[in-house]
Amino acid sequence: MPFTIAAPITFEEEIKKSRFQAIAVPVDNEQAVKTFLEQQRDSSTTHQCWAWKIGHQLRFNDDGEPSGTAGRPILATIEGNELTNVLVLVNRWYGGIKLGTGGLVRAYGGCAGQCLALAEKIELIEKKTVQFSCHFNEWAILQYELNSQQIEYSEDYTAEGVLVKAFMQVDQIDPLKLKLQDISRGREQLKILEDDQDD
The missing domain is CATH 3.30.70.240 (Alpha-Beta Plaits)
Known part of the structure; x- marks a missing residue:
């Protein structure tokens, strides 16, 4: 059975002076994704990385982070939680200490995962x-x-x-x-x- 999340949820943590904020929201179509990302555009962030999955469609974006270190780990947490019709955006405010590729994967994937762990999951009924x-x-x-x-x-x-x-x-x-x-x-x-x- 496919599951989605009941309501938007956020989670924040600091990793080596960088602040990470994950926001997970339920979405039904690509237009909802675009609208949400436009509303969340924040010039104070260093990076706004995201991933979403709706049915068999999925997309992710590293927003300037090294390829494969942000969007893909976020998507992996969505799929790991067996969720669909979900968008997760992770904002990063750079704190001056480089995390390296492994550190970035852990930070983005971990922050998204903690956020989704807080969300109430509901069965998606067609x-x-x-x-x-x-x-x-x-x-x-x-x-x-x-x-x-x-x-x-x-x-x-x-x-x-x-x-x-x-x-x-x-x-x-x-x-x-x-x-x-x-x-x-x-x-x-x-x-x-x-x-x-x-x-």
């Missing part, structure tokens, strides 16, 4: 939007089904009956599909609406 129609006399049964499973939905009344849109967990779709076919005696079909996810 949801889809579905749509179906039914007659007025069938709606009460289906409405009860949606309410009992706490599924979000909206209903539109038409001349023929009710048009329903629901936002539900993937594992709830098949049982509802069968229920709808059963109640409408095969007349109605549940449609999964392709949402505009950036894949």
Whole structure:
């Protein structure tokens, strides 16, 4: 099961006079990543290194640190914690003592890891939007089904009956599909609406 973090979290530490600050935030798409990084731009820092992972997409940036010493270790901590839909930014304020490549890897990876260790992890549940129609006399049964499973939905009344849109967990779709076919005696079909996810 993929996990993400419940809320933004920060962690700070000092390593050989350099100050490191990690900020981890949940993100759903690349636009959220760009927006967050723009908001966090800070000219007082020496380096702003980051990594993110959303599904199978991932990126990292060393922001002027020697290649492979910052972004990649941050990404390794995200993957090591089996997280997705997460962005971790590590700010560094240089304190005058060089850490060397091994020291940088430990500092960036360690700071990101400590930050993620503080975060509350939640299961990332895939949801889809579905749509179906039914007659007025069938709606009460289906409405009860949606309410009992706490599924979000909206209903539109038409001349023929009710048009329903629901936002539900993937594992709830098949049982509802069968229920709808059963109640409408095969007349109605549940449609999964392709949402505009950036894949």
